Amino acid sequence: MGSLNVMKHALVPVHHLVPEEDEEEILEKLDARKDQLPKILKADPALKQLIEKHGDIKKGRLIQIDRISKTAGISKAYRLVVERE
Amino acid sequence: MIRRGIAKRVGAIRFAYMSPEEIRRLSATKIITPDTYDDDGFPIEMGLMDTHLGVIEPGLRCKSCGGRVDQCSGHFGHIELAMPVVHVGYVKEIKKLLRSTCSECGRILMTDEEREIFISEMDGLRKLGGDPLDIRKLAKEIAFTARKSSICPHCDGQQLKIMLDKPTTFREENTKLTPKEVRARLEKIPDRDLIPLGLNPEFVRPEWFVLKVLLVPPVTVRPSITLESGDRSEDDLTHKLVDILRINHRLRENRDVGSPQLIVEDLWDLLQYHITTYIDNQTSGIPPARHRSGRSLKTLIQRLKGKDGRFRQNLSGKRVNFSARTVISPDPWLSINQVGVPVRAARELTVPMKVTAENIELIREMILRGPEPWEKGKYKPGVNYIIRPDGRRIRLTETNAETVAEKVEVGFTVERGLMDGDIVLFNRQPSLHRMSMMAHEVKTVPGKTFRLNLAVCPPYNADFDGDEMNLHVLQSEEARAEAKVMMMVQEHILSPRFGGPIIGAIQDHITGLFYLTHKNPLFSRRDVVSIFSNLVTEGSPEAITVDGERMWLGKDIFSHFLPEGLNIQLRSSICESCDTCKKRDCENDAFVVIEDGKLITGTIDESSVGAFKGDIVDKIARDFGTTEARIFIDRVTTLALGVITLKGFTTSIQDEDLPKMSVKQIEDTLLEAEEEVKEMAQAYRDGELEQMPGRTLQETLEVMALQKLGKARDNAGKIASKHLGLGNNAVKMARTGARASILNLTQMAGALGQQAIRGERPSRGYDQRTLPHFEKGELGAGARGFVKSSYKEGLNPIEFFFHSMGGREGLVDTAVRTSRSGYMQRRLINALEDLMVYDDASVRNPADTIIQFKYGEDGVDPMRSIKGKAIDMDDILMDMYAIKRERGE
Incomplete structure (x- = not known):
């Protein structure tokens, strides 16, 4: 069975890897520490696709998710990469 | 970083298990005898009621701490188990x-x-x-x-x-x-x-x-009660502990004399059973321990768990003082901010007043008047209690009023009865949203019921068929201030649920305003005086002169209550949604234009002032403030009632009367549809029916039949409504949005139409048919729940049966829905109760973890939004044009 690319599914929002140098600025804007962000599992199918693109993503990196939102057009959310729940 | 301000923070809580040594150390006494009291009724030493464990009878002293009943909260004891138990x-x-x-x-x-x-x-x-x-x-x-x-x-x-x-x-x-x-x-x-x-x-x-050692809770945790007959009745826990002690004793004896292994093991298992049920009497796999009466015992876990457990019953929720409950009834002369409190309740409910140098004379006078003063047959607040600075309470009576009044000094607190203007909370269950509990101003009234303005029925979802409501009197100045600023009814005119008004005109108000404004009728001086007789207002509406007499136009009367500078345009509920809207030149007078607080064209109805829909109320609340909106609602509803009282309004079954020709026409349409369905069924049987994509042949037939019959009912409705114009009172109510809908009228005058079970035509009951009155396999309209009759004509027995099937489904649905959505809401509230929106619009929990980056993703407060949107461009433009007009540009 060929591997399924979940990113192509209409219901999966766009995931980006946040460049390490941008992290500080984003955290400042959010007024939050890294451990206060929601988490994303390294085993998440969406993250697997990103790893294919960027190479290994270490835990502690940030992922940006752009969602189409009924109220705000596009809304940005951030996730902290963690290894296990 | 603003999100601080925590007065004290709990560093950590650790729940840990107790070691046998710790249990022994904690224990006030070892317990060995299963007996509780001796023949004289005194607790037995080393028994379950040993006074080392605390006391529950007045007069006795605790042997551990020497405290009396109200001083000693009890001490733990312990039981040494003969054999260990899981x-x-x-x-x-x-x-x-x-x-x-x-x-x-x-x-x-x-x-x-x-x-x-x-x-x-x-x-x-x-x-x-x-x-x-x-x-x-x-x-x-x-x-x-x-x-x-x-x-x-x-x-x-x-x-x-x-x-x-x-x-x-x-x-x-x-x-x-x-x-x-x-x-x-x-x-x-x-x-x-x-x-x-x-x-x-x-x-x-x-x-x-x-377990090797079992901790025994203090007697205060399991008090015994003495019945009227003098018999003692022990707590469930004590009963269970007696069982444990008995078996423990027998087990020890048998083990020590070297009884056969089998007997020892049996007793050991029995001890395990008793200790297991002592902890949790609903453990699956074992029968619950029961009382002699057959009622299962309430042991440790049962005391804590579930709706009647310690947490939900006694800690998350408590009974309160300073509250009242009675039946509610309507009072159109009250403001929406007020609540009518019957005198009897007002006397019983009190507000504490601190005696100061400024008010001491006033308070002395109040005390002198006694606990139940009247003034010319009118209620006056009395004083029930005087509280001295040391906390002693003195009940005020007619006889001691004078002496007490002299004793009062600065620093005392006086509990006085309710007074007009006091702030109280008013609530109706189920409290499904924040508008279920609002602050009202007290107005004392005669009678025995709470009164409320009709416009506040929608937020409470109240009616007057026997509804009861609760009232809570606020006891501190801070609470009153907070309630006044945040909980007052006028602060809840706009609902955060949908960003529109939830308080507004209902039913007769809407009909009344329709009479006042539709097609701009003329009112004589006599009429206007009658309409205005119950209104509080400044000035009078503009008059015109007709045939040398001063007359008033309905729209001018309405305009009198609009705030100056209000500009708005909207379509009335009676709008027929023509293909091209003629706006101001609408023949139906259905296009509302208000310029600078003057109603130029249009009929005022539900979409202008109704609860849930009223755009004018919405705009006034938003642009002119909640006080202005409250005044508007108060006055306009009273005005509407004045008009409808003047005009008179009634509806009866005759409103659904149709000319003979139309009745015939409706009959023909329905017969024709019936015939067509019959043909479709025949085509289905012959295999000539064309299958629809994605459907089976049978589904195809059902869909087509449903469509056909649905259309037939609509056509019947159309024929009926052709003869029912705006001159008809029932139609007036339906079209303006005052009550009922056009569909209701169609079902009364035309035909009831298809009855549905789970969205489909009824098909079950007997073998291959719904009722034995039909042929097996019959698929026609009548055989599958189509009702040709109207409510007015009456249903035949078969139709009545189908109608009941549908009705039952509706009933079951609502019953299931309420219980399920209630539980769903409970879980949601528990999950969300401690989340907070911070000033950067992020939603966080108490650990400051981000739950949502921006509240609602756009950061908009739905209550301050315009129908969910942050801004309404059309509205802003209209205000701009108004300014331009003023400047003459």
């Missing part, structure tokens, strides 16, 4: 430990290197915030990996499979493990091996999970 609450933990450690040497089933890796992982998790749930989960995973090896890496011992025979028996392959053996194994596990298994050896040892 604690039901920890069987899962014990199973996990037994399986993941060696049965021979007690070491965890992994090499030391593996163990250290897991320990560091545990440590890492603890440091990273360490949610107990996460730790438990990791421990479970580690235990699972350990369990996989069947040979101990430390002593090469073979590991047998350990099973748990619910609820409390352990088995290794086919031999039973006694609690004693279980305990011995748990004792062998070294401290460091506990860490990867989720236990902290500093605070807990696993062998404690098998």
Whole structure:
């Protein structure tokens, strides 16, 4: 069975890897520490696709998710990469 | 960083297990006798009611601390068990430990290197915030990996499979493990091996999970009650403890005299049963312990758990003082901010007043008037209690009024009855949203019911068919201020649910305003005086002169109550949605234009002032403030009632009368549709029906029939409404949105139409037919629940039956829905109750973890939004044009 690319599914929002140098600025804007962000599992199918693109993503990196939102057009959310729940 | 302001923060709470030594240390006395009282009714030493455990009878003193009933909160005791017994609450933990450690040497089933890796992982998790749930989960995973090896890496011992025979028996392959053996194994596990298994050896040892000593709660926890007959009735827990003591005694005796193993084991099992049910009497797999009457005992877990448990019943919710409950009834002369409180309630409910140098004279006068003063037959607030600075309360009576008044000094507190203008909270259950509890201003009224303005019925979802409501009197100045600013009814005119008004005109108000404004009728001086007779207002509406007489136009009267500078355009509810809207030149007078607070064209109805829909109310609340909106609602509803009282309004079954010709026409349409369905059914049987994509042949027929018959009813409705114009009172109500809908009228005048069960035509009941009155396999309209009659004509028995089927479904649905949505809401509230929106619009929990980056993703407060949107461009433009017009540009 060929591997399924979940990113192509209409219901999966766009995931980006946040460049390490941008992290500080984003955290400042959010007024939050890294451990206060929601988490994303390294085993998440969406993250697997990103790893294919960027190479290994270490835990502690940030992922940006752009969602189409009924109220705000596009809304940005951030996730902290963690290894296990 | 604004999100601080926590006065005190709990650093940590640790729940840990008690060791046998700790239990003994805590114990005030050892308990050995199952008897409670001696023949004289005194507690027996070392019995379950030993006075070392505290006292429950007045006069006695606690032997441990010497305190009396109200001073001593009780002390724990203990029972030494003859044989160890498993604690039901920890069987899962014990199973996990037994399986993941060696049965021979007690070491965890992994090499030391593996163990250290897991320990560091545990440590890492603890440091990273360490949610107990996460730790438990990791421990479970580690235990699972350990369990996989069947040979101990430390002593090469073979590991047998350990099973748990619910609820409390352990088995290794086919031999039973006694609690004693279980305990011995748990004792062998070294401290460091506990860490990867989720236990902290500093605070807990696993062998404690098998009880050797049982903690006995103080008597104050399980008080006995003395019945009128003089008999004592013991608490359920005491009963259970008596059982435990009895069996424990027998077990010890049998063990000591060396009875056969079988008897000892039986008694041991019985002790296990009693201790298990003492802790949890609803353990699955064992019958609950019962009272002699057959009622099952309420033991430890039952005291805490569920709706009637300690948490939900006594800690999350409590009974309150300073509250009242009675039937509600309507009062159109009250403001929406007010609530009518009957005199009897006003006398009983009190507000504390601090006596100061400024008000002491006033308070003296009040006290002199006594507890129940009247002035010319009118209610006056009285004083019920005087509280001295030392906390002593003096009840005020007619006789002691004078002496008490003299005694009052600055620093006293006086509890006076309710007064007009006091702020109280008013509530109707179910409290489904925040508008279910609002602050009102008190207005004392005669009678025995609470009164409220009709416009506040929608937020409370109240009617007057016997509804009762609760009232709470605020006791502190801060609470009153807070309630006034945030909870006053006028602050809730706009609902956060949909960003529109939830308070507005209803029913007769809307009909009244329709009469006032539709097609701009003329009112004589006499009429206007009558309409205005109950209104409080400044000035009078502009008059015009007709045939030398002063007359008033309806729209001018309405305009009199609009705030100056209001500009708005909207379509009335009566708008027929023509293809091209003629706006101001609408023949139906359905296009509302208000310029600078003057109603130029249009009919005022539900979409202007109604609850849920009223755009004018919405705009006034938004642009002119809540006070202005309250005044508008108060006045306009009273105005509408003035008009409708003047005009008179009624509806009857005659409103659904149709000319003979139309009745015939409707009949023909329905017959025709019926015939067509019959043909379709025939085509289906002959296999000539064309199948629709994605549907079976039968589904195709059902869909087509449903469509056809649906259309037939609509056509019948259309024919009916052709003869029912705006001159008809029933139609007036439906079209303006005052009450009922056009569909209701169609069903009364035309035909009821298809009855549906689960969205389909009824098909079950008898073999291949719905009722024995039809042929087997009949698929026609009538055989499948189509009702040709109207409510007015009346239904024939078969139709009536189908109608009842549909009605029952509706009833069941609502019953199921309410219970399910109630539970769903409970879970939601529990999950969300401590989330907060911070000033950067992020939603966070108390740990400051982000739940949502921006509230609602756009950061808009729905209550201050315009129908969910942050801004309404059209509205802003209209205001701009108005300014331009003023400037003459």
